[in-house]
């Protein structure tokens with residue numbers, strides 16, 4: 406059901422908040438789905454995230470997507486890259502394939518005029534420092550090959566196995582290893598479930614965690630947040646998302662986030678379980694988050 410112009414205009418003035426949206430049937434179907442859950446921000450995959458098969462976004466697709474998007478209140482958009490990409494891999498063939506795939510991710514974002522590409526730092530597998538250097542070099546090569554406006558946001562990880570990027574200092578190092586001018590196209594995405602699983606206690610030390618983030622990474626680099634509660638406890642280093650306010654993080658931290666002026670312009674997207682009805686569950690989660698805002702809450 407399309408909103409009338411007035412409702413769309415009103416929503417466009419509210420902070421960017423949304424969900425990961427399915428592109429089943431084509432990318433141009435996503436904006437309508439985002440609108441159905443009253444989203445003002447949207448994350449999509451631009452291909453099958455668990456397959457190597459690549460595709461380009463042709464002009465007809467891009468026009469359909471951009472037109473559909475224009476009829477919604479969505480004002481911040483991003484794509485999440487494929488889970489197979491590992492720019493830190495010590496295996497030259499896998500790393501080459503990853504760089505290739507990553508370039509294509511950037512190109513599709515550019516074609517669809519998305520604001521951001523969100524990507525996880527890779528797995529170092531052999532040696533942490535070498536992995537970090539390979540990861541930074543892979544990013545640099547890809548950004549050089551895919552010039553444009555899209556901003557790359559490296560996502561903080563939960564820290565399972567040999568994955569990079571679960572520690573603020575390491576994320577800062579990764580970004581610093583990317584030379585200018587490419588570094589200016591790189592920022593950070595904070596996933597609440599990931600940083601909690603990595604040991605940052607946003608439930609009990611909200612201000613402390615952000616103070617540390619500001620010191621080490623810098624708030625100006627925060628481009629986006631994934632709002633997810635966690636099925637697993639603090640510092641468990643596992644990535645298991647839970648419905649907002651129903652996990653180990655709890656509703657208090659999400660209330661703080663929704664009322665934090667410093668986060669107001671930062672796009673926030675949920676990746677919480679969709680249960681048996683994605684539209685209904687996501688709409689309910691966004692309503693829950695909005696109800697946490699003091700001036701709107703009860």
Ligand SMILES: [Zn+2]
Pocket residue numbers: 485523525560
């Ligand atoms: Zn992610």
Ligand SMILES: [Zn+2]
Pocket residue numbers: 596598599644645646
């Ligand atoms: Zn996650």
